[in-house]
Amino acid sequence: MISKPYSNDYRLISRYVGRILCGISFLSVIPLATALAFREWAAAFDFVIGFNACFLSGAVFLLLGRGAAGNLRWLHAMTIAAVSWILATLLCALPSQLSGHYGSYLDAVFDVMSGFTTTGLILIVDLDHVSNALNMWRHLLTYVGGQGMIVLVLSFLVKGTAGAYMMYVGEGKEERLLPNVIQTSRAIWYISIAYLFLGTAVLFVTLTLEGLAFPRSLLQAVWLFMGAWSTGGFAPQSQSILYYHSLAVEIVTLFVFVLGSFNFILHYAVWSGHPKEIVRNIEIRSFSLTVAIAFAILIFALIPSHLYGDPFILLRRAAYTLLSAHTTTGNMTVYAAQIKAWGSLAMVAVIMAMAIGGSACSTAGGIKGLRAGILARGLYQEIKRIVLTENSVLIIKFHHIKDIILTDQHVKMAGLIAILYLLLYGGGGALGIIYGYPGVDAVFEATSAGSNTGLSCGITAPSMPTGLKVYFLFAMWAGRLEFISLFGLLAFGVSALRGK
Helix, strand or coil, rough: CCCCCCCHHHHHHHHHHHHHHHHHHHHHHHHHHHHHHCCCCHHHHHHHHHHHHHHHHHHHHHHCCCCCCCCCCCHHHHHHHHHHHHHHHHHHHHHHHHHHCCCCCCHHHHHHHHCCCCCCCEEEECCCCCCCCHHHHHHHHHHHHHCCHHHHHHHHCCCCCCCHHHHHCCCCCCCEEEEEECHHHHHHHHHHHHHHHHHHHHHHHHHHHHHCCHHHHHHHHHHHHHHHCCCCCCCCCCHHHHHCHHHHHHHHHHHHHHHHCCCCCHHHHCCCCCCHHHHHHHHHHHHHHHHHEEEEEEEEHHHHHHCCCCCHHHHHHHHHHHHHEEEEECCCCCHHHHHHHCCCCHHHHHHHHHHHHCCCCCCCCCHHHHHHHHHHHHHHHHHHHHHHCCCCCCECCCEEEEEEEEEHHHHHHHHHHHHHEEEHHHHHHCCCHHHCCCCHHHHHHHHHHCCCCCCCCCCCCCCCCCHHHHHHHHHHHHCCCHHHHHHHHHHHHHHHHHHC
């Protein structure tokens, strides 16, 4: 029998949703300060409205959650994570919509969800002329989204919550850097902030040497780092990284987003004096192998096309695009139309890279290198079982910070999540075909949305059909939360409607 939620269940959920919304509202202070510093008075007013709307909504949820007793259960935590992401996106879209750079509120919601989920697909109009405050807002959302809004709240607004780990898992993360999940959340932020200062400094010097004047060079250094580190792909110019026509900028941003796609636990291990983990880790090995395979296919497809007369330019464009795809970043050094001109085989190579994605417990999306590595080891295990005699004892291990014995449960869970992602990609591709887009183009764009990548072959635009916008919104959200919170929210809804 399904148990119907009690009023205390709703109050518990409401209390924590309220805390998260109140915490997220204070993010508006940063673009508000930017607007005031650059005398962008209209933008400042937009963010005052946005702050009040988000904070007051959080306060209402806190008020509704008064008197809640007991600890969170898994269903509570999953529902909190799912609902918080939806409500925060809807509320954070208000200052974006008020800016006048979106054709509709749906388009503003789309861009904010794209930022929070570190996807990078955009529907903004006239990006090259937005205010500094709005650009700061866009990149701040993707930077926070990379670490996770729940991680942010656990780091600074929650103390000793029994259900903290459950909310952490609900946001698509499972692994701990430290025994305590709140300490783990803070460690993730310490790592990200340390890289923020270092990466911004390097990009500031690079942009200054390329001719950008202060303070534009500093602002764009911050924004480019946030977009790359979060593997979010947002950029302050409509031409993305191509705008700079700079090999140096490409090299620095590539280095940043590859680092951002690595597991935070791996970063922590290296920082703690264990650099050998880089070469031993199953995710790095999986990433290296799949990059090599996809790159070989991409080069094989591009050479006969004669699109690039200079071999160096071909390698430069192909390598950057493929690594941007595999880390699910979405930074682009080619136009969307040029990706289509690469041909179907080249696009399939990029689709494969986007579908797999980066590392678990990182800012990247996709199926993840850890699961790809586990599935490969599982296949190897089954082949050995066939070859060996029945009496043989077969033990297969994989290294992920420590040696782990591969079990059927590991393979089963990795396979299940991989299938869900493939269904998400396929569903979007099928919908795109129904709307009249070519098959490869439709699958490319759907995989980009579901894997939280952000590369586009031209489908994502303000003129895109509303049904496809809504599906991509869902795909970005479900893919970022790795379906866990989605199922939790569905289960809670079923228990509320049909429980006894």
